[in-house]
Amino acid sequence: MAHDWQFDVPTAGSKRLPPDARYMEALSSQGYSFEVAIADLVDNSIDAGAKDVVVHFLRDGDQLVSLLVVDDGRGMDEKALDVAMTVGGRRDYAAGALGMFGTGLKAASLSHASAVTVVTTTKRTRAVGRRWLMARAVSGFQCDIVVPDYAQSLIDRYDNKRPIEWQGTVVRWDGVKGFPKHGGGGQTDRYLHRTINKLGLHLGLHLHRFLARDDFNITIAVEDVRTGTVYMNFGVEPLDPFGYPVTGHPDYPRSFMAALPSVGRVTLEAHIWTPKSNLDEYRAVGSVMDRQGFYFYRHDRLVQAGGWNNFRQPEQHLSLARVAVDLPDDPGDAFRLTVKKSGVEATPEFSAALEKAGDASGRTFLDYLGAAETVYRDARKRSGTTRKPVLPPGKGLDPVVRETIEDELPIIPSEEPISLRWQKLDNDLFFAVDREDRTIVLNQHYRAAILGGRRGGLNDAPLIKSLMYMLLHQVFEKEYSGSREKDNLQLWQSILISAARAEVDRVADDD
Incomplete structure (x- = not known):
């Protein structure tokens, strides 16, 4: 039966439906990675006209306690700060501004921290501060007012260490979810090394046009609040994705x-x-x-x-x-x-x-x-003329490594890949070769020592696994091992077992 189609939906008035306070939980669950979240904060610093931005990790001995993003931008007065801390706060973005939706500061921060504090001052106004505590935010959008004396003291803390003079903004994260729960055994140092390296590359890439200017800098630093020692203090370098020294083709770009x-x-x-x-x-x-x-x-x-x-x-x-x-x-x-x-x-x-x-x-x-x-x-x-085709790498090897191998070596077509996995073996074995499943098995007993306390996963230990693939891939290309190959396997087994046991002993000594 045919029906007339109404091209507009008839309505009978309207009613206001404000968001539930739990909207804050949804806001903080948008999948921000750590480095994307920090980059969003740096965007705000750039919009504020900052020349210097510091990403500052604070630790107390082995325990990471807070993270701050500090800039020497124009700062905000109390009214502007309230707008900035309002979810979707209405503000007029200047032409060329990086901000868009009015949610970045809150969403990026609360994705990774249980509390975000913003303290700011301008040339003409006193230091003011606001804090979103996740536990209070979800109970009714209650934003805390920071004590003025503390707000000024936080500004003063950085006034002596960079050209902030009379203005600037500090964003402080507390209860950062990704920080190691227990910093002993070198976990904090390993976390900082890994995280700062990844953060530096991300900021260097996504903000490379700004970092290439003479008047803009980003510094990543770590400070021990107990001793005042500052270390791992370095500037982020621009990472231009088009920064090749010689073009690959004379007609381009x-x-x-x-x-x-x-x-x-x-x-x-x-x-x-x-x-x-x-x-x-x-x-x-x-x-x-x-x-x-x-x-x-x-x-x-x-x-x-x-x-x-x-x-x-x-x-x-x-x-x-x-x-x-x-x-x-x-x-x-x-x-x-x-x-x-x-x-x-x-x-x-x-x-x-x-x-x-x-x-x-x-x-x-x-x-x-x-x-x-x-x-x-x-x-x-040109490269394929001197390199013999190999069986493809498979599960257990980091995708980036797999792609590099496939980029550098011709792959034997239509063959099952070589996988790598951890499994319990006798302690006098470092590895085993499973021809039937086409798998290199690594001894689970030595996994923790090789990972150095890092969390394991399917594609963990990429360096060791890459070396094992390069060492053993030819074994799978033959139906059986001859006497010379068997001798090589025994040789590699002995050397790798000695190295693995030395690694276990080194970890035990560190503990």
Whole structure:
């Protein structure tokens, strides 16, 4: 039976439905990684005109106690601070601002801390502070007012250590969820080394255009609050994803124009990286599959580092292709930025425009993709002439390592991969070879010592596993082991057992 369709939904008035206080829990569960959350705070510092930003880890002996992000920006008066601490607070963002939704400070902070305190001062106003304590926030959006004397003392603490003078902002996290619960046995040092390295790379990449300027710096530091000792104090270096010393193709970089009906012309700056590069600008960005594709910028801030946005599937043959795209100030409906500023959603309009994109000489964007693929294939041919095909690596080896092996070595097609796993073995064995399951088995007894107290997982111990794969992959390419190969296996077993036991003894001595 046919029915008339109403193109508008009839309504009978409206009613106000304010959010439940538990909305704060949803706000803090948006999947912010640690480094993405810190980058969001640094964005606020940049919007405030900061020249120097310090990411400061505070520890008390072996225990990490707080994390602070300190800047020498314009600061805020009390009214502006209340707006900043309001979820979705309405504020007018200046042209070129990195902030967008009014949720970043709260969502990023409460994703990782049970309390976030903001203390700030301007040239004309006294220091003021507010604190969101998660336990109070979820019971009714109750935001604490920080005692003025403490607010000033926190400002003064950093006034003597950087050019803050009369203005600036301090964001303090307490109850940070990712901090080690027990810092003994070197856990805190290992956590700091791993976390700071990852954070430095992330900030260096996503804010590389700002860090390349002479008047902007980010410092990551660690201080022991008991002794006042400051160490691991270093500046973040820019990590330009297009910072190759020599282009991979003489015709690139080259600019193409994509015409999108809703936003107009968008420039695509197409680059081809040098094959086999070991530079951090190429290798530290991510895996082969992750680092190819589009690098979207919004107001000079990198908001997506790689990916083809449904234009095509990532593949190894395009691992040298990177395209810089500066989003228009008004992206319309063609581009949508995620709240975390860690990705861009592009509509089919963008993909359609890429098919027709070209430059003034008549060269097309599709020609560029073909050129990038050719450079990669030619480099593989040159290296493949001297390298024997190998069985592919499989489960248990970090995906980045697997992709590097597949990038560097020709793979025997249609073969089951070699997996690596931990399993209980006799203590006089470091490894075992399971030909039937095509698996390298590592002795679970030595796992903790090799990991050095770090948490284990499917792809843990990448260095040891990579070496074991390189040492043993040829064993699986033969149906049986000859006398010479058996002797080698026994030799490797003896040496590795001695090394593993030495590692166990070293850990015991440290304890």
